[in-house]
Amino acid sequence: MQHSQAFQTHNHNTCINSAIVKAQHLCEQQNVRFTPIRQRVLELVWANHAPILAYDILKELRLEKANAEAPTVYRALEFLLDNGLIHKIESLNAYMGCNHPEQAHVSQFLICTVCQQVAELDNPKIKQVIEQQALKTGFEISEQTIEIKGVCPQCQA
Amino acid sequence: MQHSQAFQTHNHNTCINSAIVKAQHLCEQQNVRFTPIRQRVLELVWANHAPILAYDILKELRLEKANAEAPTVYRALEFLLDNGLIHKIESLNAYMGCNHPEQAHVSQFLICTVCQQVAELDNPKIKQVIEQQALKTGFEISEQTIEIKGVCPQCQA
DNA sequence: ATTAATATGTTATATTATAACATTATTGCG
């Protein structure tokens, strides 16, 4: 089973549109404001399946909004993170869209070091084994950061 | 089985001494230079079971070496990382000593958000399940970053 | 001893992220 389109060819506009629509619905449900800046930043994050750097978002924003500054971007990113709409890839200091923000989940990221694309897995086995093994030491987990680097199927060919 | 002393009381001088001795041997074997700066940085990294920030290492170094600068620290950290003597905790931008640099291994880190201490696990089950599940998508793993946040046994009491 | 390779010193700057305060927009309520 392929959990993500990231490593397959697909019409990526569908990804972006679907992400925006989901975000709109979720923000409405949560009664939080999906403002134009927040939407635009989310669109920019979704521009590729590769994670994007905050200052690269800023560069893009500035093409449309000359007075954009770092806090504009970081505030939008914080909002999107808080509401589960994006993930931060810690080992890259970069951000990527979340595949299914509508449900809480623990993700694992497969980061292709050749094409830079990242696939989001939400594999319950991985989550559970980690919980199980950590519990053996008496540790109570609140958060898992799982980032896997390697080469995706496309780039092996 | 407890894989690390981090969350238990212990004579920590033993940890530091043992880490330095292992590093000396390994560097000799590998025919790389374990210089005074590199040794001192390794000692500072081992000062606690909590990861340390690069600029905190720099502050300590400067007490002994007034002309120490950022590159001094980052070069030593790079050397220690390259030779498997320390790990970088990506989600904290911080560095910690490696428990058994003498063998290649995939680690998982249990980061206590209360006491800031970090235990290094080297759990083969976790490693294998991740490999297995990633392989299902055709992904070839080269590196795993596994950082688990939560509360350690001591801090639950 | 001389050269090559490695390590360190030094200055500057790139990159990532936040603090602090001013202004504007939106919401809730009398």
Next chain:
DNA sequence: CGCAATAATGTTATAATATAACATATTAAT
């Protein structure tokens, strides 16, 4: 509606993390 409270954005400055580039010193190999 009009006003106050809250939330969001604008703006300037700076903190925190990390590297580039080039000079000097140390060590290793011949």
